[in-house]
Amino acid sequence: MTNSPIIWREAMRHTSLLSAIPDDLLVQLAERATDRQFVRGDFVCRDGEYSNSLYLIIAGEVDIIKDLRDGELILARLGAGQPFGEMGLIDDSPRSASVRVASDSLQVLELSRDDVVNLLQTHPGVLFEMVKLLNQRLRQMDIDHAQIMQAKIDELAESNQRLQKSYDDTLLALSQALDLRDQSSGGHLQRVTAYSLLIAEQLNLPPEGVESLRLGSLLHDIGKIGVSDAILHKNGKLTEDEWGLMRKHPAWGRSIIEGVDFLRRALGVIEAHHEWWDGRGYPYGLRGTAIPLEARIFAVADVFDALTVERPYKAAWSPDAAREQILSEAGTHFDPQVVAAFRAVYERLVEVMRRAEELEPHHALSPAGMRPLTAAPPQFPKPQLPGKMLDGGRRVGV
Numbered sequence: 001m002t003n004s005p006i007i008w009r010e011a012m013r014h015t016s017l018l019s020a021i022p023d024d025l026l027v028q029l030a031e032r033a034t035d036r037q038f039v040r041g042d043f044v045c046r047d048g049e050y051s052n053s054l055y056l057i058i059a060g061e062v063d064i065i066k067d068l069r070d071g072e073l074i075l076a077r078l079g080a081g082q083p084f085g086e087m088g089l090i091d092d093s094p095r096s097a098s099v100r101v102a103s104d105s106l107q108v109l110e111l112s113r114d115d116v117v118n119l120l121q122t123h124p125g126v127l128f129e130m131v132k133l134l135n136q137r138l139r140q141m142d143i144d145h146a147q148i149m150q151a152k153i154d155e156l157a158e159s160n161q162r163l164q165k166s167y168d169d170t171l172l173a174l175s176q177a178l179d180l181r182d183q184s185s186g187g188h189l190q191r192v193t194a195y196s197l198l199i200a201e202q203l204n205l206p207p208e209g210v211e212s213l214r215l216g217s218l219l220h221d222i223g224k225i226g227v228s229d230a231i232l233h234k235n236g237k238l239t240e241d242e243w244g245l246m247r248k249h250p251a252w253g254r255s256i257i258e259g260v261d262f263l264r265r266a267l268g269v270i271e272a273h274h275e276w277w278d279g280r281g282y283p284y285g286l287r288g289t290a291i292p293l294e295a296r297i298f299a300v301a302d303v304f305d306a307l308t309v310e311r312p313y314k315a316a317w318s319p320d321a322a323r324e325q326i327l328s329e330a331g332t333h334f335d336p337q338v339v340a341a342f343r344a345v346y347e348r349l350v351e352v353m354r355r356a357e358e359l360e361p362h363h364a365l366s367p368a369g370m371r372p373l374t375a376a377p378p379q380f381p382k383p384q385l386p387g388k389m390l391d392g393g394r395r396v397g398v
């Protein structure tokens with residue numbers, strides 16, 4: 001590019017900002033202008049600095065940049081014939097964006113503040129053009145911003161979903177590991193979670209309650225990690241001392257989970273899923289609505305599942321028999337309102353159970369997706385009805 005005022009005058013004449021200015025004045029301006037050259041990445045003006053110049057781009061492109069905490073945002077890209085720096089001239093305040101060279105090289109004409117102010121005084125039409133240009137640019141920036149913000153929101157939502165999925169996968173793996181150790185409840189977690197959520201839907205549980213219930217269902221027996229294999233897998237009747245240890249699993253569950261921030265919502269179910277509506281449950285003997293609603297819902301789902309699957313010490317009850325048992329315990333073991341919701345969704349609940357059976361016929365001894373632990377299912381005694389205590393004094397749903 002030739003550094004000639006004549007060439008510059010031509011360049012200035014072709015900018016919409018200066019096109020209305022008489023030739024002789026343009027020549028004067030061009031003679032007083034400073035020719036400045038930059039290379040890619042150079043800053044022409046920096047955020048936070050006062051601006052006393054108006055720049056006209058002769059060749060090349062610049063990015064208008066806003067520095068944000070999590071990176072920079074390109075507000076606009078300007079090319080040949082476009083002015084920048086005018087905001088500083090108008091309000092005399094530090095600029096709130098940087099201007100950086102985006103192309104391999106940039107040539108601008110820098111007009112001083114005094115020259116521009118003089119121009120505005122003698123040719124008010126320039127001011128009008130300047131306001132018009134600013135207005136157009138701000139409108140375009142609004143559109144660009146909206147698009148950029150939407151893209152960022154989408155990106156954030158996607159990354160949240162990925163994070164949530166990795167939490168869920170971790171939880172599921174952890175829970176299945178616990179199930180595998182228990183050896184008595186393959187697929188139990190998926191079923192009790194599905195049953196619980198069906199009942200919750202019937203009760204119009206708010207979304208935060210549903211999330212607590214979902215997490216709690218997956219982790220309800222995590223405290224059993226503190227119960228020894230000798231007790232957990234004992235075939236005969238548990239002694240009083242052994243029962244005492246088994247009954248500590250809700251409290252042990254609390255101490256495992258309470259330090260993990262994103263799992264704290266599961267505490268209600270973990271700690272209170274063996275409490276009874278009439279206060280005869282454990283570990284605290286809570287009564288009625290003192291028991292978190294999520295735990296009251298889960299208790300019904302857990303017992304329904306425990307009754308309807310085979311276990312080494314009992315045969316599977318029919319769903320109808322399990323339903324009758326649960327209905328008979330409304331007001332004693334279970335919250336009557338939750339039992340009513342269970343009754344209302346019973347058919348759908350059985351559908352879920354049947355689908356789980358189709359996927360995994362011997363689910364009682366084979367956690368979902370895992371190798372069966374025994375070559376063939378053992379023979380089980382016929383169910384005894386009614387009865388609160390099943391084989392060996394072991395209460396269902398522990």
Ligand SMILES: [Fe+2]
Pocket residue numbers: 220221249273274397398
């Ligand atoms: Fe339990």
